Amino acid sequence: MDWKSKIDMTRLPKHVAVIMDGNGRWAKEHGRPRVFGHRSGVKAVRETAEAAAEIGIEYVTLYAFSTENWNRPKYEVDALMTLLVSTLRKEIRTLNDNNIKLGAIGNLTELPKKCYKELIEAIDKTKHNTRMTMLLALNYSGRWEITNAVKKVASEVKAGNIDINDIDDDYFAKHLNTKNIPDPELLIRTSGESRVSNFLLWQLAYTEFAFLPIYWPDFRREHFYKSLVDFQNRERRFGKTSEQIT
Numbered sequence: 078m079d080w081k082s083k084i085d086m087t088r089l090p091k092h093v094a095v096i097m098d099g100n101g102r103w104a105k106e107h108g109r110p111r112v113f114g115h116r117s118g119v120k121a122v123r124e125t126a127e128a129a130a131e132i133g134i135e136y137v138t139l140y141a142f143s144t145e146n147w148n149r150p151k152y153e154v155d156a157l158m159t160l161l162v163s164t165l166r167k168e169i170r171t172l173n174d175n176n177i178k179l180g181a182i183g184n185l186t187e188l189p190k191k192c193y194k195e196l197i198e199a200i201d202k203t204k205h206n207t208r209m210t211m212l213l214a215l216n217y218s219g220r221w222e223i224t225n226a227v228k229k230v231a232s233e234v235k236a237g238n239i240d241i242n243d244i245d246d247d248y249f250a251k252h253l254n255t256k257n258i259p260d261p262e263l264l265i266r267t268s269g270e271s272r273v274s275n276f277l278l279w280q281l282a283y284t285e286f287a288f289l290p291i292y293w294p295d296f297r298r299e300h301f302y303k304s305l306v307d308f309q310n311r312e313r314r315f316g317k318t319s320e321q322i323t
């Protein structure tokens with residue numbers, strides 16, 4: 078099926094978030110170590126970035142490493158960090174060829190020094206690109222992000238910059254890592270798990286979820302396109318009745 082031709086290009090989501098899950102199980106099924114699965118997932122990242130940029134999505138956020146992922150065996154964490162460094166270095170070219178700006182959310186300064194340095198460099202080398210922004214969620218946790226925002230808002234109150242009664246959704250959201258970025262309209266999670274795993278807890282309030290029964294290393298453009306078609310066939314009611322929408 079040619080899913081791309083079925084997408085209504087006038088009703089694209091501005092922001093698609095992706096939980097790239099299932100690398101370990103994919104590797105196990107292929108009789109290989111988990112790390113092989115992570116390496117094989119890079120191609121899916123490239124395909125997603127290219128497909129999204131090509132059709133005109135403005136933001137893609139990829140969940141690459143959660144704060145909970147530090148609890149994995151040390152060799153796996155080390156391999157993921159090494160992969161991050163080598164991938165950032167290699168893929169700057171892909172990003173520039175596709176006019177994609179790189180960004181990141183999460184507790185970035187607590188990443189290993191080498192990763193942080195490579196990340197900042199990649200962000201800098203792609204900062205003039207305008208077609209799409211690709212955000213990597215690294216050392217990210219939704220609860221961490223919200224708690225951090227609460228601290229920032231509290232200090233604004235303490236400094237007398239805002240009255241408690243004037244704090245609203247918009248004001249609060251400006252203190253998140255995603256300030257000035259629209260909430261994702263669509264979240265895709267691969268691997269068959271139907272959970273959020275501490276991703277974008279605030280931003281997903283009205284997001285449509287697509288849980289795909291395939292592992293991340295098998296994710297290709299067609300899966301991305303089909304998810305967009307499915308998304309466009311849904312009715313987003315935001316609390317209203319169906320009659321009010323149509």
Ligand code: IPE
Nearest residue numbers: 097098099100101102103141
């Ligand atoms: C996603 O794949 C990658 C990261 C979380 C870094 P997993 O490594 O979680 O693979 P599974 O879910 O164990 O199969």
Ligand code: IPE
Nearest residue numbers: 096097098140141142143274
């Ligand atoms: C979520 O996947 C985090 C990333 C994809 C980076 P996990 O594999 O860590 O999530 P759980 O533990 O299955 O919920």
Ligand code: MG
Nearest residue numbers: 098099100268
């Ligand atoms: Mg997983």
